[in-house]
Amino acid sequence: MRMSDVAKVVGVSAMTVSRALKADASVAPATRTAVLEAIAKLGYVPDQVAGALSSRRSGFVAALIPSLNNPHFSLTAQSLSDRLQDAGLQLLLGYTNYEREREAELVRTMLRRKPEGMILTHDGHAPETRALLTKARIPVVQIWDLPPAPFGHVVGFSNSNAMRDLVLELAAKGYRKIGYLGETDDEGTRGAARRAGYRSAVAELGMPERITAIGALPATMSDGEKGFAQLMAVWPEVDCIVCVSDPLAFGVIGACRRRGLSVPGDVAVAGFGDFEIGRVSQPAITTVAVDAAEIGRASGEIVVRALESSSLIDNSHVDIGTRVTMRESA
Amino acid sequence: MRMSDVAKVVGVSAMTVSRALKADASVAPATRTAVLEAIAKLGYVPDQVAGALSSRRSGFVAALIPSLNNPHFSLTAQSLSDRLQDAGLQLLLGYTNYEREREAELVRTMLRRKPEGMILTHDGHAPETRALLTKARIPVVQIWDLPPAPFGHVVGFSNSNAMRDLVLELAAKGYRKIGYLGETDDEGTRGAARRAGYRSAVAELGMPERITAIGALPATMSDGEKGFAQLMAVWPEVDCIVCVSDPLAFGVIGACRRRGLSVPGDVAVAGFGDFEIGRVSQPAITTVAVDAAEIGRASGEIVVRALESSSLIDNSHVDIGTRVTMRESA
DNA sequence: CGTTGTTATGTTATCGATAACATATTCACG
DNA sequence: CGTGAATATGTTATCGATAACATAACAACG
Numbered sequence: 001m002r003m004s005d006v007a008k009v010v011g012v013s014a015m016t017v018s019r020a021l022k023a024d025a026s027v028a029p030a031t032r033t034a035v036l037e038a039i040a041k042l043g044y045v046p047d048q049v050a051g052a053l054s055s056r057r058s059g060f061v062a063a064l065i066p067s068l069n070n071p072h073f074s075l076t077a078q079s080l081s082d083r084l085q086d087a088g089l090q091l092l093l094g095y096t097n098y099e100r101e102r103e104a105e106l107v108r109t110m111l112r113r114k115p116e117g118m119i120l121t122h123d124g125h126a127p128e129t130r131a132l133l134t135k136a137r138i139p140v141v142q143i144w145d146l147p148p149a150p151f152g153h154v155v156g157f158s159n160s161n162a163m164r165d166l167v168l169e170l171a172a173k174g175y176r177k178i179g180y181l182g183e184t185d186d187e188g189t190r191g192a193a194r195r196a197g198y199r200s201a202v203a204e205l206g207m208p209e210r211i212t213a214i215g216a217l218p219a220t221m222s223d224g225e226k227g228f229a230q231l232m233a234v235w236p237e238v239d240c241i242v243c244v245s246d247p248l249a250f251g252v253i254g255a256c257r258r259r260g261l262s263v264p265g266d267v268a269v270a271g272f273g274d275f276e277i278g279r280v281s282q283p284a285i286t287t288v289a290v291d292a293a294e295i296g297r298a299s300g301e302i303v304v305r306a307l308e309s310s311s312l313i314d315n316s317h318v319d320i321g322t323r324v325t326m327r328e329s330a
Numbered sequence: 331m332r333m334s335d336v337a338k339v340v341g342v343s344a345m346t347v348s349r350a351l352k353a354d355a356s357v358a359p360a361t362r363t364a365v366l367e368a369i370a371k372l373g374y375v376p377d378q379v380a381g382a383l384s385s386r387r388s389g390f391v392a393a394l395i396p397s398l399n400n401p402h403f404s405l406t407a408q409s410l411s412d413r414l415q416d417a418g419l420q421l422l423l424g425y426t427n428y429e430r431e432r433e434a435e436l437v438r439t440m441l442r443r444k445p446e447g448m449i450l451t452h453d454g455h456a457p458e459t460r461a462l463l464t465k466a467r468i469p470v471v472q473i474w475d476l477p478p479a480p481f482g483h484v485v486g487f488s489n490s491n492a493m494r495d496l497v498l499e500l501a502a503k504g505y506r507k508i509g510y511l512g513e514t515d516d517e518g519t520r521g522a523a524r525r526a527g528y529r530s531a532v533a534e535l536g537m538p539e540r541i542t543a544i545g546a547l548p549a550t551m552s553d554g555e556k557g558f559a560q561l562m563a564v565w566p567e568v569d570c571i572v573c574v575s576d577p578l579a580f581g582v583i584g585a586c587r588r589r590g591l592s593v594p595g596d597v598a599v600a601g602f603g604d605f606e607i608g609r610v611s612q613p614a615i616t617t618v619a620v621d622a623a624e625i626g627r628a629s630g631e632i633v634v635r636a637l638e639s640s641s642l643i644d645n646s647h648v649d650i651g652t653r654v655t656m657r658e659s660a
Numbered sequence: 661c662g663t664t665g666t667t668a669t670g671t672t673a674t675c676g677a678t679a680a681c682a683t684a685t686t687c688a689c690g
Numbered sequence: 691c692g693t694g695a696a697t698a699t700g701t702t703a704t705c706g707a708t709a710a711c712a713t714a715a716c717a718a719c720g
Binding site for chain 4: 332333334344345348349352376377378379380381382383384385386
């Protein structure tokens with residue numbers, strides 16, 4: 001069933017039906033009701049594929065996150081989806097699995113759908129990605145970090161500074177032998193930025209670096225056991241373990257408990273991200289709070305605004321900030 | 331840039347370019363290389379919006395899950411996405427926020443995109459939803475439960491039977507006063523099915539029902555504290571608390587610990603779903619294991635198969651089963 | 661060497677909506 | 691009451707690809 005079929009039933013032209021479905025179009029109130037009634041009665045569903053081709057507006061905004069299965073990114077995606085929906089846009093979501101090549105491939109796939117905007121989680125990008133997006137001439141937002149050489153808009157925070165702040169505060173609390181537990185193969189990623197923050201903090205404090213990496217991206221709760229063992233094998237003296245994320249910290253705390261070590265009595269543990277797990281953990285996990293939902297909302301906002309004003313000129317640069325949150329574990 | 335532009339450069343017709351991009355089309359090898367080279371050089375990106383209109387194949391499969399922010403559903407979504415990608419299909423994901431009205435609205439929105447298949451997480455559906463989908467004449471898969479009156483295909487398991495099995499096994503282990511902690515306002519949902527399973531088990535065992543509900547869907551780790559208090563206020567005698575999900579069980583264990591109660595010494599706790607949290611929790615949580623990823627894979631498989639054979643006649647009915655998994659907490 | 665079949669390519673029409681333009685109708689105001 | 695503005699609706703062309711059909715080139719075979 002097409003618009004013209006509905007039009008025939010009502011006794012108007014297809015164009016009038018199209019107008020009746022657009023909120024701002026000028027249609028006589030009586031006509032609009034008649035059309036809408038007919039649509040409801042017939043169960044007509046407009047074909048947005050055709051509409052998109054004709055109007056050159058797909059109504060899509062594409063977003064790529066590293067993983068659907070990570071509360072941080074899914075929160076961001078959820079609030080992004082909400083914000084877009086308010087503006088009548090639909091989210092086209094993909095996940096890169098933390099792989100740059102997959103990201104490039106996905107960008108290609110997504111661009112075929114003619115999205116009106118694109119949102120990327122910054123973890124470094126393949127050179128091709130950048131070229132493709134520049135050519136697409138749509139607003140691009142990089143999220144979840146402040147990239148050194150951003151293209152397009154940015155909504156994030158400095159993973160490096162945030163981690164640095166955390167380590168400095170831990171040192172101020174009296175910890176002297178602070179170790180770091182991160183992920184392997186993390187060049188260019190947010191995890192690497194956090195590690196860099198740790199390094200800059202210990203350098204500033206005149207402390208030696210004590211860095212260990214476990215497992216592939218992303219570190220999970222289950223990695224805590226091995227990570228702890230590995231770290232302790234090399235630096236048994238550490239009095240505080242800073243982890244690249246809360247789930248990993250939770251896993252480390254479990255490993256401590258299993259060894260009869262008290263946290264933070266024998267060894268302190270800190271995480272990053274303020275995941276729910278850190279709040280309900282016992283002890284509750286000292287961490288850096290990040291407003292994942294706000295990243296989604298704000299990046300959606302930027303895309304919507306950019307589309308309204310169609311000014312691709314000025315790129316916003318939003319630092320949503322972070323907050324070191326001391327809890328029981330350190 | 332359009333196909334005809336590429337065609338002009340290569341010196342062929344647009345149709346030949348189109349064919350060169352289709353794996354199975356008959357094009358001379360030399361022509362194909364020439365076309366692909368030109369496409370790479372020009373950075374041409376095919377317009378799938380136009381392609382979809384013309385070929386009447388959108389390349390989309392829509393899926394609705396209750397929440398992106400739930401490891402179960404995001405796992406399902408991830409493996410579904412993978413399976414679809416293998417078949418050259420793209421996942422169009424939406425989340426209902428556990429609201430039937432929102433689901434109906436989303437189904438309407440999604441259908442405008444002419445998806446080739448639709449996957450719904452069963453939590454009961456608005457009557458409209460069913461009507462819309464029947465009219466759409468596309469394969470539909472209901473997942474995550476075995477609905478009493480399914481339409482379309484089904485990939486799931488009996489939430490009710492699974493919970494019944496768990497309670498019976500707990501009784502066999504010697505627990506005599508088994509309570510249940512679920513969600514409020516859960517009519518028609520998977521949670522309600524689990525509660526029904528509990529009721530049928532205790533009825534069978536000749537035990538009284540001890541049911542409490544906390545918070546809105548879905549129950550979270552943070553609900554554990556209040557849930558435990560509420561249950562204990564009414565049935566202080568319980569020796570085992572069965573929860574609608576692992577995260578809630580984890581929260582309950584935390585509440586016990588805070589009160590100095592040992593689990594399972596003073597009170598046993600069981601969950602449902604086999605989330606990662608249950609595995610790393612101390613004590614590890616007794617639960618019902620569900621293969622969330624397999625639900626995604628299998629439902630994607632069904633859609634892909636249905637599209638290949640274009641036989642909408644026979645509806646598959648896949649019970650992926652569950653496994654009671656006894657661990658330390660009960 | 662002519663007929664038939666296969667492979668490679670071109671041409672035309674079409675998918676279903678909407679932008680852009682054209683026209684009819686109504687209304688306000690001097 | 692006539693002119694111009696505002697409102698309501700219709701008509702035509704178009705978005706960019708691909709299906710369907712048409713045709714050209716060439717190979718195989720008796």
